[in-house]
Amino acid sequence: MADETIGVVGAGIVGLATAREIALRRPGTRVLVLEKEHEVAVHQTGHNSGVVHAGIYYAPGSLKADLCVRGVSLLREYCQERALPYKEIGKLVVAVRPDEPGRMENLYERARNNHVPDLRKVSKEEIREIEPHAGGIAALYSPRTAITDYPAMAREFAKDIEDSGGEVRLAFPVTSITRVPGGIEVASGQERVRVDRLILCAGLHSDSVARLAQDEQEPRIVPFRGEYMLLKPDRTHLVRGLLYPVPDPRYPFLGVHFTPRVDGSVEVGPNAVLALAREGYKLSSVSVRDLAGLAAYPGSWKMAAQHWRTGFKEYRGSLSKAAFMKDAKLYVPGVGAKDVVRGGAGVRAQALDRDGTLVDDFRIHQSGRITAVRNAPSPAATASMAIAEHIVDAVFDDTSRKR
Missing domain, CATH: 3.30.9 (D-Amino Acid Oxidase; Chain A, domain 2)
Incomplete structure (x- = not known):
């Protein structure tokens, strides 16, 4: 419904990407992001290493694998559009011990199944050509692996939300979540807001915030x-x-x-x-x-x-x-x-x-009008825009992805 209000708890990169996706895909919907800090991207996003993972490590068919690979292409395009840093500096995954080449071979097959672009095996001599000061006896080389600035991207997401008529409300630590007829009431002390649906992207506090919403106890x-x-x-x-x-x-x-x-x-x-x-x-x-x-x-x-x-x-x-x-x-x-x-x-x-x-894979719970992101570790920043698509698809039973 065009007059719905959708709340998102958490202004890290996953929460902001999700709110932005709703604003883009469902014009007329009011999006409200609630964040306990005085600025966005303070915690995991703000301390991120900046690596744009290519999808080498993740089990084929897992949410991590699928959303990482999709997320890279979305992220690269967004950075180009907004003149945000995106540098393909390449990655070497280096075997240094005798037992590691066998594990590296398994990693190579996993990466191939995930369609990691231009990945190749390199010898000890080729390692030195790519990285003259590196050690190692063999390696996998992913030349398209990149680095970026995730806090800058999060700030840009917040701007997109506000430009679309949404709001990022800071200094709003959530203290209670109550299901009421036709919606959810979210409180911060004596201040209360009512939303039609609620998405929890609370990062380090994802379990405690989910408990406020009567979600499952684990993980x-x-x-x-x-x-x-x-x-x-x-x-x-x-x-x-x-x-x-x-x-x-x-x-x-x-x-x-x-x-x-x-x-x-x-x-x-x-x-x-x-x-x-x-x-x-x-x-x-x-x-x-x-x-x-x-x-x-x-x-x-x-x-x-x-x-x-x-x-x-x-x-x-x-x-x-x-x-x-x-x-x-x-x-x-x-x-x-x-x-x-x-x-x-x-x-x-x-x-x-x-x-x-x-828990290794992303884990997302849905209960009625409330959706809780319960586990979103690395590569969540890389995959943030794809995670947002996945969440919005589930929340609205919508795979149209209209832009």
Whole structure:
């Protein structure tokens, strides 16, 4: 209906892309984005590495695979239209240990099934031609993998929403969600708004906001902090493109890698340590409430029992630059602790099931007039415009995608 009001909780890149998609596809619909912070893209979007993933890692047929591949083309076109940064600097996924070429072969087949463009295998000698200072015994090369500026894109999405007659309401932390006849009432303290449908894209708080809407109890969000080092300016020339390890299939994290940014800097990281607060960007950040929730959830203890050794290793890297750079040196042997300074950090909203399984794929729940995005980790930024299409298709039972 043209006179509907659609609410979206969360002004990260997924929430904004979804609100924008509604505004474009359903002219006349009022779109209202509700965000607890005083500006958009403060959390996961604002701490993103900027990589536009090509679809190498994701299980064929999964939402991640399908929406990542679709999202790349949408994102590239949008960046070109709006003069936003989009640089195809290429990615090498490098095998450095004897057991990794076999895993790399599986990755190659997965990437081929996902139609990753121009992907090819390269030898040890070809690695040096692409990245003269890199190590490794073999690699996959994705020349079309790019970098961009996701916070700038999120701000542009917000402008599109407002230009279409919608509203991005900041400083509106959602404290209650109530189903009322014909719609939903969303409150922030004493302030209330009524919407006809509601879409929850709350990122680090996706489970707690979903509980306000009486959605399912699982999965829960476990915050993992990813810390970065920065190459010193006189060492950035050692890395031309993206350098990634062959991922461990047991974990949804990609491991420490080298990431050039659109501003010319080069990040090394991230590690993955359990954060002691949902917005725990510093080692000293602790939330008693968040820790109590984590301790009360059975999945947390099952996860810890399975992965405590890896967790201990990651914390060592958090405390010591030398330990952090130990694995990084395998990919660029000429770079060590003396060549980096501590950079920023981000917190990943990692969904966890009750049995201790780290949820890998996107997970979206729909219950009547409320749709909840419960898990949207990387490559959610890359896939944001495709995720938005997917959500709007489901919410309105509409596959027309009229522009």
